Amino acid sequence: MAHFVPVFTWYIAGVSGEITRASPLWSASLCKKNSSLLIHEFFEAAESFLTTVLFHPWAGEHPSRVTTELPPALPQTFLDRDFLEPLFNNNDPLDRKFSWRDVIPLKNRFTPVSRTSIFLEKHGAFYHPARVEIILEDSSVHNLVLNCAVSPHGLALIEKEYLLLRELGRKKHLTRLIPRVFATASFHCRGMETAFFLGEWFDGYKEFHLSGPNPSHPYQTLHMWNSDGTMEIYDPPEFYPIYERASEILTDFYNIETFEQIFPWHHAAGDFIVKPLRCHGKLLQPPGEHLPLGEQLQPSGKEPQHYQKVIQEEPAYMGNGFDVKLITVRGYDSMFISCDDDDAGTPDQNREEHLHNDINDDINDDTNNDINDDINKALLIFFLNLSLRMRIDRIDGTGDYTLLHHDALDFIIKGFFISLDKKDSPASMKLEKRGMGSLFLSYLQQFHRQSILMILDMITDGGNPHNPEFSFIKQHIESHAEVLSQKIRSLGKNCFFIDNAV
Numbered sequence: 376m377a378h379f380v381p382v383f384t385w386y387i388a389g390v391s392g393e394i395t396r397a398s399p400l401w402s403a404s405l406c407k408k409n410s411s412l413l414i415h416e417f418f419e420a421a422e423s424f425l426t427t428v429l430f431h432p433w434a435g436e437h438p439s440r441v442t443t444e445l446p447p448a449l450p451q452t453f454l455d456r457d458f459l460e461p462l463f464n465n466n467d468p469l470d471r472k473f474s475w476r477d478v479i480p481l482k483n484r485f486t487p488v489s490r491t492s493i494f495l496e497k498h499g500a501f502y503h504p505a506r507v508e509i510i511l512e513d514s515s516v517h518n519l520v521l522n523c524a525v526s527p528h529g530l531a532l533i534e535k536e537y538l539l540l541r542e543l544g545r546k547k548h549l550t551r552l553i554p555r556v557f558a559t560a561s562f563h564c565r566g567m568e569t570a571f572f573l574g575e576w577f578d579g580y581k582e583f584h585l586s587g588p589n590p591s592h593p594y595q596t597l598h599m600w601n602s603d604g605t606m607e608i609y610d611p612p613e614f615y616p617i618y619e620r621a622s623e624i625l626t627d628f629y630n631i632e633t634f635e636q637i638f639p640w641h642h643a644a645g646d647f648i649v650k651p652l653r654c655h656g657k658l659l660q661p662p663g664e665h666l667p668l669g670e671q672l673q674p675s676g677k678e679p680q681h682y683q684k685v686i687q688e689e690p691a692y693m694g695n696g697f698d699v700k701l702i703t704v705r706g707y708d709s710m711f712i713s714c715d716d717d718d719a720g721t722p723d724q725n726r727e728e729h730l731h732n733d734i735n736d737d738i739n740d741d742t743n744n745d746i747n748d749d750i751n752k753a754l755l756i757f758f759l760n761l762s763l764r765m766r767i768d769r770i771d772g773t774g775d776y777t778l779l780h781h782d783a784l785d786f787i788i789k790g791f792f793i794s795l796d797k798k799d800s801p802a803s804m805k806l807e808k809r810g811m812g813s814l815f816l817s818y819l820q821q822f823h824r825q826s827i828l829m830i831l832d833m834i835t836d837g838g839n840p841h842n843p844e845f846s847f848i849k850q851h852i853e854s855h856a857e858v859l860s861q862k863i864r865s866l867g868k869n870c871f872f873i874d875n876a877v
Contacts, residue, residue: 622790828856
């Protein structure tokens with residue numbers, strides 16, 4: 376029986392109509408560089424990759440890297456079948472071929488595909504993410520994400536990130552915090568290396584960034600970006616729970632005993648996405664400098680229209696009415712060097728190791744357990760770094776660096792302790808008969824403003840002094856330490872996590 380491959384259609388977010396050979400963007404560069412992959416080359420490569428992975432008869436025949444019977448453009452395709460099967464509740468034998476049916480819900484698995492569309496969504500710091508829309512004959516729609524790397528930084532990261540997402544996604548209690556990943560491949564086009572990986576698309580989730588204050592908004596607001604180029608605007612403090620949840624997620628992934636953490640991460644890069652669970656606020660059509668991707672790619676001679684349109688709707692939900700996901704993992708390592716390691720470690724690890732050895736002068740620690748001391752010191756560094764970096768963004772994602780208002784620190788701290796109190800206490804701390812939140816709070820409250828400032832300074836000293844972010848952090852680190860120390864002192868027996876910690 377002939378194997379069916381559906382018709383593909385191509386689109387760019389913000390551009391009306393299908394991208395065809397007659398489209399003015401057909402031969403436009405994917406990036407600003409003249410030597411970049413062209414738009415049609417991107418779509419042709421994406422279609423070839425998806426056809427190979429999802430629809431061709433040979434897709435998934437081999438559990439490791441496929442090196443035979445593949446189109447010349449795709450010499451390496453890595454299919455993670457063992458990971459796919461349990462995630463999608465598939466009870467079929469593990470030697471069954473992998474195909475598009477493995478990446479949609481079980482109830483729709485035997486409905487034929489009608490068509491597949493690829494939507495180029497944006498230009499990211501490392502990848503060019505596209506949404507793959509698989510439409511079945513029952514009219515149900517199932518989305519995947521296809522990340523494309525063409526820059527040296529993106530190419531250096533993409534396979535590492537794929538493997539990290541795969542491994543972290545195998546931890547059952549963390550599965551739904553990050554996207555599932557399904558396949559990756561690299562190839563060459565006109566001598567330029569390009570790589571893809573296919574993963575889970577989170578429907579209804581949006582990128583978000585801080586904005587303002589400005590003449591139209593005298594206070595800081597948060598903008599959620601819609602795929603059609605509009606934005607939803609949230610006023611403080613209604614969006615602060617987003618940062619609570621992001622803080623909780625990063626702490627969920629922190630390993631208390633090995634000191635492994637997800638790092639680096641950046642709000643400015645759009646590492647977190649959010650889904651409002653209730654009603655939303657105001658819709659804003661962005662000004663010219665923040666136009667949708669398609670209008671940025673318009674050929675010269677057609678000037679984009681500059682206008683703003685604001686629609687007032689009912690107020691946003693004022694509770695924790697948001698769900699948050701982390702969509703990228705660039706690194707997952709211990710912040711300290713193992714004593715058994717022969718390697719010298721990275722500069723960041725070396726700096727953290729020296730810092731770990733210096734946090735002693737202001738501590739009156741009753742425990743004589745070196746393991747507990749190491750756990751607390753590492754957790755202190757993680758918490759202080761989290762409290763500062765969780766506040767840093769760039770205005771509208773690409774503008775000047777900006778700092779989230781210090782009132783949001785209450786939410787950042789809360790998210791950290793919510794996660795911490797979900798963790799089992801290490802065996803060395805079991806005798807204390809308290810939860811991790813209560814144990815760490817006792818340790819944390821030994822540190823006052825000057826100590827917190829000193830530690831934050833040491834954490835950030837390894838930054839590149841020529842990087843604008845470094846200068847921005849150093850400019851605000853003292854005020855952050857002042858407010859954070861006040862927040863820490865205010866944590867007491869009425870704290871939300873204490874009741875469940877004893």
